[in-house]
Amino acid sequence: MGLIDWIFPKECLSCGKGGAYLCFDCKKTLNPHPELCPSCHRPSKGFSLCRACSSEEMMALEGIIVGFSYEKWLKKLILKLKFYHQHSVGEFLSQRAELLVLTHEELAKAVDENNLVISWVPSHWWRHYFEKGYNQSQLLAQDLAKRLRLPSFSLAKKRKNTASQLTLKRSERLTNLQGAFVAQNLDKIKKGSLILLVDDVTTTGATLNQLAMEIKKMRPDLKIWGLVLARKIS
Template identity: 30%
Template sequence: MLTSFKSALNSALALSTQCAFCLQAKACDEICCSTCQDMILSPRKCRCERCYLPLAEPGICGECQQTPPHFDNIYCLNDYLWPTDALLKNYKYAKQRHLARPLSQLLWQHLQQLQAPLPEAYCSVPLHWRKRWQRGFNQSELLAQVLTKQSQIPTLNVVRRLHYGSSQASLTRRQRQRALNHSFHCDTSLAFKHWVVVDDVVTTASTANVIADKLKRAGATRVDIWAIARTPKA
């Protein structure tokens, strides 16, 4: 009964003419109100062309030059700061699943403006079955499903999470990398060569790097990461 109520509530919110973020009125053809869109979209600043971290000038950061990641590019709407962090916490932990639609649509619109290369398929960051059961949904998978509707590019679940663990958010890059190395498995002999891994937040990029490595070992030649937000300092 409670699950049905939550589903109905999220459906009603998704179809509302109010802005999904601030609940003010918006035009029917807008994703959200113009004020929220201006706040959520990435500010004009120099970013590393690989990992999306801020730079003083255009180019590739020293870390990506010294140790190139397995992924090719990260694209995000904004940094994981207010108001984006608050929206994602509501989406992820308060189970406001209706936010997947406007967030994904804003990301798609943003990527079109950047003329980002389109993949042949999406792959969402998988959750262990126990974590998915506890949360009730996979936040990355919902984002990918909206992107599929927008772009007609399929979402394929080719990566599985093998181990259940505690949250990775508080771990350092090295600790996270060690914990993740054996946590994912990818089906072999991928039919598509260009993939996009969809996530809600890129923190240290360790998860993205491991999944990109798995995809490339299975036959992918290019793997990009699309996410709503990027933690400013890993």
């Protein structure tokens, strides 16, 4: 047991049993998020865009892989990482993300072929350095990359300090993100790579899609997937 675990012992957020953020018995109660199209939210194998939505010009993502619904213990864990600087929670959550990657047919193949590059949704510099001191999506992405022994890069910066997407109506989310991101470091990515953009929570997928659009403006040869731990139902 490390010093941090001795001072702040881990306990199950569901039943209170000591030793882990989620005990073995409570893990068995989890229900995976259904495989849905990220645009219309109809059933779609592998979380990919359905045939109808894939023809839309405004969709730059191949799909968004979602672990669970944003509720119960997972909500508590994500909030601990997001607002309370508990970075050890990020290590636990990145284990969940690793399972999502390795059980997804297309991403698992890209891992085997060493053709997957991991990135994250950037935060604005003011929020990163003066409000929180870190970016929880970056922590998740970089720990996931270490687990999978894959490269990770910051592929965009956020130049506009936007309002939280969770506080906005569906119609307001797209305008909130216009001009928010600018792509960078794309010269480091080999042609035809598959990019995985990591975030903690999504509602409509607008943030991930806007980021993917900015990347594909510069590198249309890249295939881009999103991965989130949870989806909040709006």
